[in-house]
Structures are given as structure tokens and as C-alpha cells.
Amino acid sequence: RKEVEQDPGPFNVPEGATVAFNCTYSNSASQSFFWYRQDCRKEPKLLMSVYSSGNEDGRFTAQLNRASQYISLLIRDSKLSDSATYLCVVSGFQKLVFGTGTRLLVSP
């Protein structure tokens, strides 16, 4: 089983749509959870950290279910500028482990 699994997509959505991404991880000892965004040929950039209580940042909502080892990201009212690859990242004490990423394409 892969350490961090994501549906690679692509997800093609119109502007204004709501889209949800999911991620599962295999290491139950994982400590920290993040969603990063990566634009083509650029470095990963933090979108948001993910907490068990769930957290929201504007149009973005992230949830963590430790029992199911499952992380989600919801994007509401999609913008053209949201087009990117969304990376699920899980961390223990040392390394961060990346999922393959889910590609999102938002069209006019």
C-alpha cells in the first residue's frame, strides 16, 4: 500500500463549482498533515495545515479523520487561478511524504 494515496485526476470543473479531493495515508503514527499546491514546474507551496477538528481558510476547508486515516480538501466557488496540482502531505517526526497529487483544471 502506498504511504499517501490520491486520485491523480484531472478534475475538470467550471468556474464557481465546488470540488472535493481525498487522500488516504498508511502510517497511523503520522503526526502532521498538510495540503500543498504546486503550479507547473514550480515548488510546492503550503495551502493549509489540516487538523482533526477541521479547519477553513476562505473558500478552502480541510478535514482529517485519524480513525480512517483519511484527509479531505473542499474548494468552494472555484476560480481559474485555482488550477494547479494539489498535494496531500503527511509527516512523522522527520520526513514529509507526498501523495502523487490531484490535478485541478478550472475552466471559464
Next chain:
Amino acid sequence: EPEVTQTPSHQVTQMGQEVILRCVPISNHLYFYWYRQILGQKVEFLVSFYNNEISEKSEIFDDQFSVERPDGSNFTLKIRSTKLEDSAMYFCASRQGATEAFFGQGTRLTVV
């Protein structure tokens, strides 16, 4: 805003040559990393560095690879004898603790 900086942005080298990729992590961070991303593939962990030593390394990080923090600010990745399959984007990252990691803009390595 503090940032991780990497040089060079692009390096072309001949197969068999040695390359050194350089990184300046954020100054008060304690954990340092190298990752690589082959075009079209996922971001892969290479090595983590803490307290002046390697804390974890992946299967990719074989004897050809080495890391150093020579002067308390720079963090380097050396590939001793490059192969075609080493062509990739190499990202340096740093973090303070069990928090988010900040990534440099990457070095695109092309081995010909």
C-alpha cells in the same frame, strides 16, 4: 518574508560529472530536506538532516549522494557521478519543527 533559496536554478551537466546543488534554508529552522521530482512524477523524499547529521534517507539516496552543512547557513547536495536518470527538479526544504516545510524554488538538473 523569510524564504529558502536555491542555486543554481538550472544546471546542465555531462553524465559522470559531479554536481553540487546549493540551498540556504530559513535561518531559525532546524530540519532540512532534499526532495526530487522527475518531470510528470511525484515529489520524492531523498534525505533529511537534523543536528548536523542525516536523520533519515530514502532508497534513492545511495552512495552517489551526500549532503553537507558546511558553514551553518548553506545546505548542499552533491551527486558524485551523475546518470541520465538523475535528471529532475531538486527541491530543498526546511522546517522549524513538526510544522509546515518551506520549499526553495528548485534546481532543474539536466544530465546529458
